[in-house]
Amino acid sequence: MIDLATRILPRSSAQDVVDAVVADVWEGRKLARYEGRSSLATWLGAVTLNAALNARRTISAHARIVGAADSVPDLPAAASVEVQDTLARVLHDAIAVLPADTRVLVLMYYEQDLTLDQAAVLLGRSKSTLSRSLMRARDAIRREADRLARERYRTTLDALRAGADLSLLELDLRAACLRTGQNPVTDV
Amino acid sequence: MTESMRSFMDHHESGEPDFEALAACADDRVSNAERARAVEHLASCPRCRTIVAELVRSRTTAQPSASWFSGALPLAASLTVALAGGTLYWVMRDTGLRPAAPVAQPAEPLPGAPAAVPAPALEPRPSPAAPSIQALPPDRPRSGGPRVVGGKTFQLIAGEWVDTSYRLADALPVADVQTNDDLKSHPALEPFAELGPRFTVVVDGTVYRVTLQPAKP
Numbered sequence: 254m255i256d257l258a259t260r261i262l263p264r265s266s267a268q269d270v271v272d273a274v275v276a277d278v279w280e281g282r283k284l285a286r287y288e289g290r291s292s293l294a295t296w297l298g299a300v301t302l303n304a305a306l307n308a309r310r311t312i313s314a315h316a317r318i319v320g321a322a323d324s325v326p327d328l329p330a331a332a333s334v335e336v337q338d339t340l341a342r343v344l345h346d347a348i349a350v351l352p353a354d355t356r357v358l359v360l361m362y363y364e365q366d367l368t369l370d371q372a373a374v375l376l377g378r379s380k381s382t383l384s385r386s387l388m389r390a391r392d393a394i395r396r397e398a399d400r401l402a403r404e405r406y407r408t409t410l411d412a413l414r415a416g417a418d419l420s421l422l423e424l425d426l427r428a429a430c431l432r433t434g435q436n437p438v439t440d441v
Numbered sequence: 442m443t444e445s446m447r448s449f450m451d452h453h454e455s456g457e458p459d460f461e462a463l464a465a466c467a468d469d470r471v472s473n474a475e476r477a478r479a480v481e482h483l484a485s486c487p488r489c490r491t492i493v494a495e496l497v498r499s500r501t502t503a504q505p506s507a508s509w510f511s512g513a514l515p516l517a518a519s520l521t522v523a524l525a526g527g528t529l530y531w532v533m534r535d536t537g538l539r540p541a542a543p544v545a546q547p548a549e550p551l552p553g554a555p556a557a558v559p560a561p562a563l564e565p566r567p568s569p570a571a572p573s574i575q576a577l578p579p580d581r582p583r584s585g586g587p588r589v590v591g592g593k594t595f596q597l598i599a600g601e602w603v604d605t606s607y608r609l610a611d612a613l614p615v616a617d618v619q620t621n622d623d624l625k626s627h628p629a630l631e632p633f634a635e636l637g638p639r640f641t642v643v644v645d646g647t648v649y650r651v652t653l654q655p656a657k658p
Contacts (some may be wrong), residue, residue, distance in 0.1 A: 256499065257495060257496075257499055259493075260495050260497075260499075286461070287461060288459075288461060290461050290462070290465045290470065291464030291467070291468045292464065292468055295464035295465075295467055295468050295496055295500070295576075296460055296461050296464040298464065298467075298495075298496050298499060299460035299461075299463045299464045299467075299492055299496060302492045302495050303488075303492060305456070306488060306491065306492070337445040353480055353481045353484040354477075354480050354484075357480050357484045357490075360483075360484070360490060360492065361494055364487075364490070365491065365494035366494075367497060367498060368501075370501065371494075371497050371498055372497075374467075374497055374500070374501060375466060375467065375469075375493060375494075375497050376480065377469065377473070378474075380629075390636045398607070399520045425462055429528070
């Protein structure tokens with residue numbers, strides 16, 4: 254539990270969250286809802302992660318009040334903040350129109366940083382199938398992003414990326430997922 | 442769709458995800474229909490995506506040692522038996538011992554019957570080389586850093602170490618390095634070799650994209 258919580262929070266805060274979850278479960282409030290459809294350990298992990306995400310939202314809100322800036326990753330492909338935002342928005346919107354299963358694959362891979370092996374467990378498909386799906390998804394994203402760039406900004410995806418090598422789109426996708434999300438879990 | 446899966450989908454109204462449904466997804470204990478519903482929800486819910494992703498990650502990173510152990514145990518047992526059998530064979534051969542096999546000996550050769558031909562001595566055959574066992578590498582992390590190598594700072598992005606000073610908009614010339622020979626022909630890249638087979642670094646106004654292909658057997 255503490256390992257899971259430390260994936261979301263600093264260790265000191267993670268320990269507090271785990272203590273609270275254990276107390277909650279111990280008093281039976283949450284445990285009464287456990288029906289045995291998953292393993293108990295995984296269920297406890299889900300409860301812990303949710304509590305950690307709640308705690309992180311509180312911490313982030315507090316940080317915003319006191320004026321601390323959220324760290325947003327740079328898009329390696331673009332120089333100015335404006336171009337970065339534009340590129341990120343275009344890529345984000347191109348991802349958004351993918352079919353749900355492909356979108357989950359892309360987001361699990363680029364946003365959540367799962368490997369294809371791990372995504373295969375979740376999506377119930379083979380790694381090779383997912384690899385091919387991801388390749389097709391990248392092509393679809395590239396086409397849609399280019400279309401959006403032409404439609405909205407009268408430019409091309411190439412131009413947004415300063416005419417550079419589009420094979421590096423992967424790096425942009427990862428940054429775009431994180432950037433446009435602006436810490437997505439805190440917005441839920 | 443079960444009632445639980447429906448509540449899982451509606452958690453934005455109820456305020457809290459159905460943890461058991463999320464855990465069941467990570468445990469791979471859902472039907473195809475439930476999985477499809479879950480995927481539909483995960484596509485638009487960052488919180489549930491994060492929870493499920495972390496659960497899957499924790500499960501799959503915890504499993505390699507167990508699966509390695511469970512796979513290695515029968516292999517070790519087989520090797521031990523083979524080794525013991527081989528040792529016994531050599532000991533018996535060197536000491537002239539033979540296993541006490543219940544071989545029926547004719548009491549008297551029948552008249553006119555051909556003399557029994559002694560069985561040829563067994564020659565030891567070279568045993569086939571034991572298969573080499575290579576431990577599977579653990580899941581390679583796909584993000585992380587920063588890491589300072591050769592005086593430059595790198596960030597791990599999508600499994601590739603990228604020089605933080607790299608900006609595509611600088612439009613610097615790009616050189617692809619795909620083989621070890623290529624790499625050796627650029628001495629300036631030598632300090633960065635410890636980053637592994639995939640990295641991008643800016644050196645002397647040139648972007649080097651190193652993607653070394655694994656050596657073919």
